[in-house]
Amino acid sequence: MPLLEVQELRVEFPTRRGVLTALDGVSFAIEAGEVLGVVGESGAGKSLTGAAVIGLLEPPGRVAGGQILLDGRRIDGLPYEQMRRIRGREIGAIFQDPLTTLNPLYTVGQQLAETMLTHLPVNPAEARRRAIRWLEDVGIPGAAQRIDAYPHEFSGGMRQRVVIALALCAEPRLVIADEPTTALDVSIQAQIITLLKGLCREHGTAIMLITHDMGVIAETADRVAVMYAGRIAEIGPVRDVIKHARHPYTVGLMGSIPSLSARVERLAQIDGAMPRLAAIPPGCAFHPRCGHAFARCKSERPELMDAGGSSRAACWLHAADSASAMVAGAPREARPGDARPGDARPGAARQGVADDAR
Amino acid sequence: MFIYILSRIGQAVPVILTVTFIAFAMFAYVGDPVTIMLGQDYTEEQRQALIEALGLDQPFFVQYARFVANAVRGEFGLSYRLGRPVLSLIAERLPATLELSLVAAALALLVGVPMGVFTGLYRESWLSRAFLVFSLVGVSLPTFLIGILLILVFAVILGWLPSFGRGEVVVFGWWSTGLLTASGLKALILPSITLGLFQMTLIMRLVRAEMLEVLRTDYIKFARARGLSNRAVHFGHALKNTLVPVITITGLQLGAIVAFAIVTETVFQWPGMGLLFIQSVGYADIPVMSAYLMLIALMFVSINLIVDLLYYAVDPRLRVDRGRLGRTGV
Numbered sequence: 001m002p003l004l005e006v007q008e009l010r011v012e013f014p015t016r017r018g019v020l021t022a023l024d025g026v027s028f029a030i031e032a033g034e035v036l037g038v039v040g041e042s043g044a045g046k047s048l049t050g051a052a053v054i055g056l057l058e059p060p061g062r063v064a065g066g067q068i069l070l071d072g073r074r075i076d077g078l079p080y081e082q083m084r085r086i087r088g089r090e091i092g093a094i095f096q097d098p099l100t101t102l103n104p105l106y107t108v109g110q111q112l113a114e115t116m117l118t119h120l121p122v123n124p125a126e127a128r129r130r131a132i133r134w135l136e137d138v139g140i141p142g143a144a145q146r147i148d149a150y151p152h153e154f155s156g157g158m159r160q161r162v163v164i165a166l167a168l169c170a171e172p173r174l175v176i177a178d179e180p181t182t183a184l185d186v187s188i189q190a191q192i193i194t195l196l197k198g199l200c201r202e203h204g205t206a207i208m209l210i211t212h213d214m215g216v217i218a219e220t221a222d223r224v225a226v227m228y229a230g231r232i233a234e235i236g237p238v239r240d241v242i243k244h245a246r247h248p249y250t251v252g253l254m255g256s257i258p259s260l261s262a263r264v265e266r267l268a269q270i271d272g273a274m275p276r277l278a279a280i281p282p283g284c285a286f287h288p289r290c291g292h293a294f295a296r297c298k299s300e301r302p303e304l305m306d307a308g309g310s311s312r313a314a315c316w317l318h319a320a321d322s323a324s325a326m327v328a329g330a331p332r333e334a335r336p337g338d339a340r341p342g343d344a345r346p347g348a349a350r351q352g353v354a355d356d357a358r
Numbered sequence: 359m360f361i362y363i364l365s366r367i368g369q370a371v372p373v374i375l376t377v378t379f380i381a382f383a384m385f386a387y388v389g390d391p392v393t394i395m396l397g398q399d400y401t402e403e404q405r406q407a408l409i410e411a412l413g414l415d416q417p418f419f420v421q422y423a424r425f426v427a428n429a430v431r432g433e434f435g436l437s438y439r440l441g442r443p444v445l446s447l448i449a450e451r452l453p454a455t456l457e458l459s460l461v462a463a464a465l466a467l468l469v470g471v472p473m474g475v476f477t478g479l480y481r482e483s484w485l486s487r488a489f490l491v492f493s494l495v496g497v498s499l500p501t502f503l504i505g506i507l508l509i510l511v512f513a514v515i516l517g518w519l520p521s522f523g524r525g526e527v528v529v530f531g532w533w534s535t536g537l538l539t540a541s542g543l544k545a546l547i548l549p550s551i552t553l554g555l556f557q558m559t560l561i562m563r564l565v566r567a568e569m570l571e572v573l574r575t576d577y578i579k580f581a582r583a584r585g586l587s588n589r590a591v592h593f594g595h596a597l598k599n600t601l602v603p604v605i606t607i608t609g610l611q612l613g614a615i616v617a618f619a620i621v622t623e624t625v626f627q628w629p630g631m632g633l634l635f636i637q638s639v640g641y642a643d644i645p646v647m648s649a650y651l652m653l654i655a656l657m658f659v660s661i662n663l664i665v666d667l668l669y670y671a672v673d674p675r676l677r678v679d680r681g682r683l684g685r686t687g688v
Binding site: 054056080084085086087088089092093095097100101102103104105106107114115118119150152163166167170 | 577579580582584585598672673675
């Protein structure tokens, strides 16, 4: 049984002009100790998925369908108090901006101790001892003295280390890291990711790593889910997805990443923009931007289907029935150099500077 | 810390000096004390003797310096109206005013803060809406009208509470208190509600606005994500972060409560300083007026100092000394 299983998750925002569906049919699973990367453009629903899992959707957002299972136990729609006991204890969270994540009025030691006292059977003295050990573990020099320092006395990178300690101190089995390095200097991003991964491996904690940085995913994740317009476009082992992307969107995403080894004059760009939530096209949400779209893509929505290797993609190109015959298995041979499976050459209009998948 | 306090006191000195100057100018320019003190029949020698005795023949600044020196020693002269030392008059009245003001302020805080927290947390509930409507009444109705309405309802119609005075008081040395007798407490209810209502609604609205602001912050989201109890999130993390502005306003309002107790004391014939001041104005009793002016100024300045020190206690970011200031950026 996977540690976390999300099935057909649907998140809606009721607004004055109608209900917006922000997540639609999102399904994935995370095994114990596994690192699942979640990538996509801004607004693809990555963070929302994380918020739904930990039960902190901002109202009026709500889980409108599907289920979220932790150890096979359903956790969506739990009463607030029961969900509270899961947060921090079973599922931890790390946010994007370490400068605003810590309460400025409490010392880091107080915040650590408070979290442990809430979830673990420890007394204040023991909580303090553990807090010092956690600060040491996340690499804060002079932890025994720094424990009584306030957040503003730490630099951004150090604060993110404190946030990691806070997320892990009650020893959750899953931690949702939402863009944990985006707000940091490039020079310390790698340190923080290495630290997070190392600590989680040590404690057997699974990570749901939400980011738009494919580099981070490539280094860290075991599997990756690519999200587009509130749906999962492709999910699979990280090597497969990077080297042999199966979904045209993923192919475009990979093509827009600059590479040191490959000599390209200009980076590939996916034409157009992700649709607004109010105007998600019928059928496959990507079809207006897809060079391979055919009739079926416009009318019928593709579910995740086996797409060769261990990957699953929500794309009709991989359907086992008549549709796949049309492209004669071409996508299965997709290579990272190709902008599009089956395409001889990327069209001139699709070339340009990479914009979103930084 | 010590230097901080010293610098704050240093800033307070010019304020106090300015107020003493204004208070002193009242003597010099509002009426002639010699004429007032001599009465109808006097000789020119008597007049000269009195002028010399009072030091009025001295240059302006010498007089002013003497006035300040006397004020520092608590010598404010004799009341023209009652012929008694101003200091003892004020000392007699001070407990009544302070008691009323502190009870009103406590009421404003103890009711205003929880109401603010509640309306901030449960924006949509009907009770929140009711509180907001009520607060609009508190903010918009003038104090004297509220006082008169309360008297009408609770003293005249229902007859539950006295409409004026302090009730029985217990005296300890120079301090008299109405807090220890039933009639004293009953007499305190209506005036303190009248005096505190405006502040209560102000604090409630302020706390509500601040709560709404703070609840949106990342650290509150993170506190929830850490699974802290609602109580800890709302009061430990959210409310504490709203305190700096609340302390500022409450502090300034406490000064205002003491100063503007005048209206409430007049409505309820409360034997405090405000009532004394109003009576003195009627008689042009300048020593009392100027002493009252200085006392209120001193009170405002001290409250401001306390407020600044409270910031220090609440917000660790202010405790950063200048050497480390660079690291607090952003």
